[in-house]
Amino acid sequence: MTTLSRVRRRLLTVGPASRPRSLAFISSGMIAVQRGCLCMGIARSSNSVTLVDVAREAGVSLKTASRVLNREVSVSSSTLEKVQRAMAHLGYRPNELARGLKARKSATIGMVVKNLADPFAFNAVKAVQEVARVNGYIVILASSGWDPDVERSEVESLIRHQIEGLIISPVGSPKSNFLDIIPPDFHVVTLDQPMRKASFDSVMIDNRRSVRNAVQHLLEHGYERILALSTRPWLHTSVERIAGYRDAMRKAGLESRIALVEHESSITREWLDEVVLKQHKADAVITMNWVCTIAALRGLKHNDKRLRKDVAFVSFDDFDLADMIHPTVSAVRQPTEEFGYEAARLLIQRLKGTGPKTQQSIVLPTRFIARESCGCKPLNEDDARSPAKRVGLIAKRQ
Amino acid sequence: MTTLSRVRRRLLTVGPASRPRSLAFISSGMIAVQRGCLCMGIARSSNSVTLVDVAREAGVSLKTASRVLNREVSVSSSTLEKVQRAMAHLGYRPNELARGLKARKSATIGMVVKNLADPFAFNAVKAVQEVARVNGYIVILASSGWDPDVERSEVESLIRHQIEGLIISPVGSPKSNFLDIIPPDFHVVTLDQPMRKASFDSVMIDNRRSVRNAVQHLLEHGYERILALSTRPWLHTSVERIAGYRDAMRKAGLESRIALVEHESSITREWLDEVVLKQHKADAVITMNWVCTIAALRGLKHNDKRLRKDVAFVSFDDFDLADMIHPTVSAVRQPTEEFGYEAARLLIQRLKGTGPKTQQSIVLPTRFIARESCGCKPLNEDDARSPAKRVGLIAKRQ
């Protein structure tokens, strides 16, 4: 019998503090079987072995048991062993919630993303979870679904659950606002987007430069009627990326052609036909994000437009199987897992009090993956492979 | 001044219990400003407004404030309003951890997946999180990375954090074992795979039948040297799927051709060339899971093998852009979001005590999406679209 029930132990080892309470306790919904070998707790059934029980079993005080639990040094090896044996024997499981209540730490970090189905999000989440685990933290995951109200209430919920820090990829809409519910010196790391009017740590890329470089690449191939395609143009990332596009076009003395839609559902075959092909007579298209890419790719295909032959194509955001589409799709690759990795590292540094006290802004490098759709012949097969090859991999560091 | 600090309130309203402790408290790292309008908590800075504070501010007892917090009915509208105003004024934030300690519920469910980068996993997680949110639960996410030991320790960690229920897609390896650390009447729902020697609720598909149907489809196209390709053949899902393959082949009086590898990294171009093409002279390939598909697709492409022309192809697991590869890839589609949705529904029903008491096993339907790689002309464009179109969508029900 490894897991003696609470009642059993209470009955058997009344101990020094057998106050009236014991009786009241027993009468309130427990069954005590006399035979002494089988006891069932009905009320608080599962796993109610507490540190008190451990201490009693080991014949030490509660505090001593607590010391063992917390690996404090000042415990003689004999008591240490006694307590550990008691823990094992009883099948003791510390209650992290109770632990956190007094100690004011929950060993929990919160993470909020916009859409888990976006490769950016799940790769980041994956890395965050991995780093958190190694450092003894768990992560509560929430998803805003691009809704500022949901975002706000999710953050609120996380705070109520006493997260020690927050990693968030903010919706970033003008209406998005949760700064007022963040406690003053709370640790927050933003991903992908910065927060207006806030000075949180952040992990981002140089959106503007990344797009500028990509557009320059298209220009070098001789395309001139390059069209930038973006959803949610009010997003900080969109704004920056479009600025990068403009930079490159302006420098080349060419007219900017920009097609913006609020939501990817607007990017239909007909719309592409009308706007991209008829209106702008684009000879190349560069998308500003993943959903855009998927929508445009699908729409163009159904238009019987062949990538590169009729219109060159560059995607912002690389994706699985970009190297399997014909022609293979050139893309700006963000280091999605690194995002999560760095964010978690920043946050945990803060929580542990190691690392710098000043605001940290990490800017991660992107890479232009030249495949065929931009007009190139891919040179390095490894580079050209889509992110799929990294499935299951997390950069191991630290 | 909406957020008065704890010290301030302690100093101003000493109340009945002004024990020596108060002094010690103040001396240990707080700054009290005399002017009476500005106070800063240094020690326990953020958000330490408690229900006691609210009660005091509202001039009611702790319990009454608690009643308001819990929306209990027996509160007069005048006190209700008083308390609510006090809460708003103080910027009160309930501590869910403390709440859970006494009430023995954490409003938290745990979820463990094998690999978050797998479309199956993130779609399921997404749905679980959504359903949990709507029902007032938060979800702690963990990932086993296919490692039984990690899986076990993650489950252990979740239990320590007092999750009320667990949704897990088990590693399912022979060494995988965490049953002994699950408390007796704990609520668990398994996803994708069942647990040996356990009678948890589960959400699965009919793997055997799904594959049998797909193979039969290939047979109807006249292929005879159909090869089944699988990783991790010891997995329950793999076993079932391979059984389905055998069923169909046997029924057709054809020889089964099965190529198994432990890990997808074995599926190289050379390996495919040797095993699939030279050794088996396969005229069709059916993969048994997503990683297999990606690896095989990539390997075949680099072999200058054209899908359908040289070898037909069916993928178990549909994927984004399956309709963008040339030829488009036929696939067995699992309802990935439904998995999560149903699992969460089952679990929350259990937690709330609604719904049946007996073990529930939900078997979700799959669909064969006939595109071109199996030899078909796709009929319905909508069906043929890859799952990408569903980005951002969650089935709203209940």
Add this chain to the structure above:
DNA sequence: CTGAAAGCGCTAACAG
């Protein structure tokens, strides 16, 4: 090196 006592922020039992 060890223990007793006092809570963390909240809910629950039981009176009024």
Add this chain to the structure above:
DNA sequence: CTGTTAGCGCTTTCAG
């Protein structure tokens, strides 16, 4: 309808 009292399971002073 409201308040009092006793904890949830743990950590934390502060004494030995």
